[in-house]
Amino acid sequence: MDSSTALMILSAVTAYLLWFRFISRTLSGPRVWPLLGSLPDLIRNANRMHDWIADNLRACGGTYQTCICAIPFLARKQGLVTVTCDPKNLEHILKLRFDNYPKGPTWQAVFHDLLGDGIFNSDGDTWLFQRKTAALEFTTRTLRQAMARWVSRSIKLRFCPILAMAQQEKKPVDLQDLLLRLTFDNICGLTFGKDPQTLAPGLPENGFAVAFDRATEATLQRFILPEIIWKFKKWLGLGMEVSLSQSLEHVDQYLSNIINTRKLELLNQQQGGTGNPHDDLLSRFMKKKESYSDEFLQHVALNFILAGRDTSSVALSWFFCDTSKWVEEPLVFEEVDRLIYLKAALSETLRLYPSVPQDSKHVIKDDVLPNGTFVPAGSAVTYSIYSVGRMKFIWGDDCLEFKPERWLSNDSKKIEVQDSYKFVSFNGGPRICLGKDLAYLQMKSIAAAVLLRHRLEVAAGHRVEQKMSLTLFMKYGLKMNVQPRELRPILEQINKGMNVSCGKEALSNGNCGGIEMVAAVA
Numbered sequence: 033m034d035s036s037t038a039l040m041i042l043s044a045v046t047a048y049l050l051w052f053r054f055i056s057r058t059l060s061g062p063r064v065w066p067l068l069g070s071l072p073d074l075i076r077n078a079n080r081m082h083d084w085i086a087d088n089l090r091a092c093g094g095t096y097q098t099c100i101c102a103i104p105f106l107a108r109k110q111g112l113v114t115v116t117c118d119p120k121n122l123e124h125i126l127k128l129r130f131d132n133y134p135k136g137p138t139w140q141a142v143f144h145d146l147l148g149d150g151i152f153n154s155d156g157d158t159w160l161f162q163r164k165t166a167a168l169e170f171t172t173r174t175l176r177q178a179m180a181r182w183v184s185r186s187i188k189l190r191f192c193p194i195l196a197m198a199q200q201e202k203k204p205v206d207l208q209d210l211l212l213r214l215t216f217d218n219i220c221g222l223t224f225g226k227d228p229q230t231l232a233p234g235l236p237e238n239g240f241a242v243a244f245d246r247a248t249e250a251t252l253q254r255f256i257l258p259e260i261i262w263k264f265k266k267w268l269g270l271g272m273e274v275s276l277s278q279s280l281e282h283v284d285q286y287l288s289n290i291i292n293t294r295k296l297e298l299l300n301q302q303q304g305g306t307g308n309p310h311d312d313l314l315s316r317f318m319k320k321k322e323s324y325s326d327e328f329l330q331h332v333a334l335n336f337i338l339a340g341r342d343t344s345s346v347a348l349s350w351f352f353c354d355t356s357k358w359v360e361e362p363l364v365f366e367e368v369d370r371l372i373y374l375k376a377a378l379s380e381t382l383r384l385y386p387s388v389p390q391d392s393k394h395v396i397k398d399d400v401l402p403n404g405t406f407v408p409a410g411s412a413v414t415y416s417i418y419s420v421g422r423m424k425f426i427w428g429d430d431c432l433e434f435k436p437e438r439w440l441s442n443d444s445k446k447i448e449v450q451d452s453y454k455f456v457s458f459n460g461g462p463r464i465c466l467g468k469d470l471a472y473l474q475m476k477s478i479a480a481a482v483l484l485r486h487r488l489e490v491a492a493g494h495r496v497e498q499k500m501s502l503t504l505f506m507k508y509g510l511k512m513n514v515q516p517r518e519l520r521p522i523l524e525q526i527n528k529g530m531n532v533s534c535g536k537e538a539l540s541n542g543n544c545g546g547i548e549m550v551a552a553v554a
C-alpha cells in the first residue's frame with residue numbers, strides 16, 4: 033500500500049470516528065458500537081429482550097433513541113429507532129398524528145405475500161375502507177353470538193374433556209398448546225364458518241392449520257434479515273421462502289374451496305332456497321358486495337385469522353401461569369360481580385404480559401414528540417407495550433405486582449376506565465383492536481370454565497420463559513398439572529344469586545360471560 037492510500041484510509045477512519053463520537057452522543061439509549069450500532073447489545077439480551085428494553089426505558093425516563101447500524105446518513109434516518117413507552121407520546125403517535133405514523137413499507141413488504149393489502153397490513157384509504165366495513169360487523173350482536181357459540185362448543189366438546197382426562201390420568205398438559213388450538217378453531221369458525229378441529233384428539237393435523245403456521249413462521253423469519261436478502265432468497269427460491277410459497281399455495285386452495293361453497297350458498301339463498309345462512313365474517317363481507325375478488329376475500333379471511341388467533345390464548349397462558357399465585361382458596365365467585373373481577377384479572381394479565389409486546393411505526397414527516405424528542409422522516413418509532421405496564425411513573429410503585437383490584441371502582445362493582453394510553457395492550461386510536469370485546473368474551477368463558485372445574489399448577493421443573501416473537505408466547509409451552517375443584521358449592525353460590533336458566537338464555541343470546549356459560553354448560 034502506498035503512503036497516499038494509507039493516508040486516505042487513515043483520514044476516512046478518523047472522520048468516521050469523529051462522526052461516530054458525535055452521533056453516539058446525540059443518542060440517548062443503550063450503548064452503540066461503531067458500524068454495528070445497538071445490535072451487539074440487542075443480541076446479548078435476546079433472551080430477555082422486553083425486560084432489557086424496559087430497563088433502558090426506565091433509565092431514560094420513558095423514551096430513548098438508538099440506531100441499528102451506525103453508518104453516516106443511515107444513522108439519523110432509516111437506521112434510527114425511537115423507543116418509547118410514554119403515554120403522551122403514544123397518544124400522539126397512535127391518535128393525534130395518526131397519519132404521520134403508518135405501519136410503513138418495511139412491515140408491509142414482509143407481510144405482503146401472506147396478508148396482501150388486508151386490514152392488518154395496509155395504511156391509508158385501503159386500510160380505512162376495510163376498517164369501516166369490518167367495524168360495522170364487529171358491533172353487531174350476531175357476531176358476538178357467533179363467537180359465543182364457537183367458544184362454548186370447543187369448551188364443552190373438546191377442551192373440558194381433555195382437561196378431565198388429564199386430571200384422571202394425572203398427566204400434565206401443555207396448556208399453551210391446547211389454548212392455541214382452541215382459539216385457532218374459534219377464529220376460523222368466526223371468520224369462515226368452518227371449524228378445523230385442531231383441538232380434537234386423535235385427528236390427523238389439519239392441513240390448513242399446518243400450512244398457515246408454516247407461512248406465518250416463514251414470514252416472521254423475514255424480519256431477521258435485511259429486506260434485500262430475503263427478497264433475493266425469494267427470487268432464488270431458497271430456505272424458508274420455499275416453505276412460504278408452498279404453504280401459501282395450500283392456504284389458497286383451502287380458502288378458494290370455502291369461498292366457492294359460500295358463493296353457491298349465497299346464490300341458493302338469493303334464489304329462495306332453504307338451508308342455514310352462514311353468519312361468519314367472510315359471508316358478511318360477501319353479502320355486502322358481490323364483486324369482491326376471491327383474492328380480496330382470501331386476504332380478508334387471513335388477516336382476521338392472524339389478528340385473532342394467538343393473542344387471546346397467549347394472554348390466557350400467562351393468566352393461568354399466575355393463577356396459582358393469586359387465586360387464594362377458596363375461589364368464591366359471586367356471580368356477575370365476579371365476572372367483573374375476572375375481567376379485571378385478565379386486564380391485569382394483559383397489562384403485565386401484553387400479547388403483542390411491542391409495535392412499530394414509520395415516520396412520514398419530521399416531527400417532535402410531546403416529550404421533546406425529534407423524530408426525523410424515514411426513521412422508525414417502536415412503542416414497547418410491555419414496558420408501559422411496568423413503569424412506576426405510569427402505574428405507581430406497585431407496578432410490577434399483580435393486582436386486579438387496580439382495575440375496580442371503589443365499590444368493586446365495575447371496571448374503572450383507565451386512561452387509554454396507559455393501557456395499550458389492545459393498541460389505541462383509530463387502529464385499536466377490533467376484536468377486543470370478542471376477546472374478553474372468549475377469555476372469560478375459557479377462564480371461568482377451567483377455574484370452576486380445576487386447580488392448575490405449573491408442573492415441577494417446567495421453565496416458563498418468554499419467546500422472542502411478535503407475540504408473547506412461552507418458549508417451552510406451559511406444562512400444567514390438572515387437579516379437581518369441587519364444583520357443587522360454587523354452583524350453589526351462583527344459583528343463590530342467579531338463575532341458571534338465565535345463564536342459558538345469556539348463552540343463546542350471546543350476552544354471556546364465563547360464569548353464566550359454565551352454569552349453562554354444566
Ligand code: HEM
Nearest residue numbers: 151339340343344347387388457458459463465466467471
Ligand atoms: C387478548 C386478545 C387480543 C389482543 C391483546 C389484541 C391486540 C391487538 C393489537 C395490539 C392490535 C394492533 C396491532 C397492530 O396494529 O400492529 C390489534 C389489532 C387488531 N385486532 Fe386484536 N387483539 C386481541 C384479539 C383479537 C381478536 C379475537 C380479533 C378478531 C376476532 C382481533 C382483531 C383485530 C384486528 C382486525 C386488528 C386490526 C385493526 C386495524 O388495524 O384496524 N383481535 N389487536
